[in-house]
Amino acid sequence: MRIKPATVAVGFAALLIFAGFVALGVWQIHRRTWKLALIEQVDARAHAMPVAPPGPGARVTAANDAYRRVVVRGVFLNDSETLVRAATALGSGYWVMTPLRTRDMVVLVNRGYVSPEQRTAHARPQGEQTVTGYLRITEPGGGFLRRNDPARNAWYSRDVAAIARARGIQAAPYFIDADRVGESAPVGGLTVIAFPNNHLVYMLTWFALAGLTIVGFGVFVRQGRRKAAA
Structure with a gap:
């Protein structure tokens, strides 16, 4: 045929x-x-014992370092605090991003969530502190459809480099999501580890x-x- x-x-x-x-x-x-x-x-990193975070000049990547458990000691630079818009299980509000000066570097710490009413009225620890949490990779640019605007001090993502420039500091190229400490705001320990x-x-x-x-x-x-x- x-x-x-x-x-x-x-x-x-x-x-x-x-x-x-x-x-x-x-x-x-x-x-x-x-x-x-x-x-x-x-999962292995997130459930391991906390270790010291990467030091100055270390190469940090999402593939090798994201969600690593870390512990560090230092003094919070509360005058350089930055509030970043946040949507959490507790509602909409802000992440409190505060630089922590350690012996050999400055690292941004996400101390946790505060509601809009708590944005100015929340705990600010003084003196040397121990911070335990997850190493997180910077979030450059901004949030969904909203760009960070340093001139207006309006932040929609945890952009380490941009926040450090705006505050006039040199910081590690990552930030730390702090565990929850006590019952007062900011509320830490809200890290969501999920991959579709x-x-x-x-x-x-x-x-x-x-x-x-x-x-x-x-x-x-x-x-x-x-x-x-x-």
């Missing part, structure tokens, strides 16, 4: 579409493997579409044969 040019063209298109869907499915397999490894690494992992669903979707492409081409060929035989 002579194969019609239209069948060849549709078959070639179906093959390309099938290959594309399969490639996307395989890509999601690799993405899922990477995500599971990342979750395992972060929908790659299995995406993988099955792409492979299902690849299968449907073959089925669709088979239906097309069968209908063509029926018309030719009629």
Whole structure:
């Protein structure tokens, strides 16, 4: 039986579409493997004993350092405090970002959440303090649809470099989410460690579409044969 040019063209298109869907499915397999490894690494860091944070000049990356448990001693520079807009389980308010001067560096500490009513009336520890928490990676730029505006002292993300420039200090390129200390504001310990992992669903979707492409081409060929035989 002579194969019609239209069948060849549709078959070639179906093959390309099938290959594309399969490639996307395989890509999601690799993405899922990477995500599971990342979750395992972060979980191990987050439940390890606290260690000293990276010192001045250390190279800090999300892949190697995010959510590492750290402990550090120093004195809070309360006059350089910065309030950053926050949406938390306790409601909308602010993160209190305060520089901590240690023996060899300054590091920004997210001391926790305060409500709008507490933005000026919250605890400011004096003297040397011990801070335990999670190492966090800087959040440059701003929040969703809102850019940080240092000139107006309006902050929507915890952008370490920008906050340090605005306060005239040199700080480590990361910040620390402090654990909760006491019952008064700021309320620490609100770090959310969660990574969306929908790659299995995406993988099955792409492979299902690849299968449907073959089925669709088979239906097309069968209908063509029926018309030719009629």
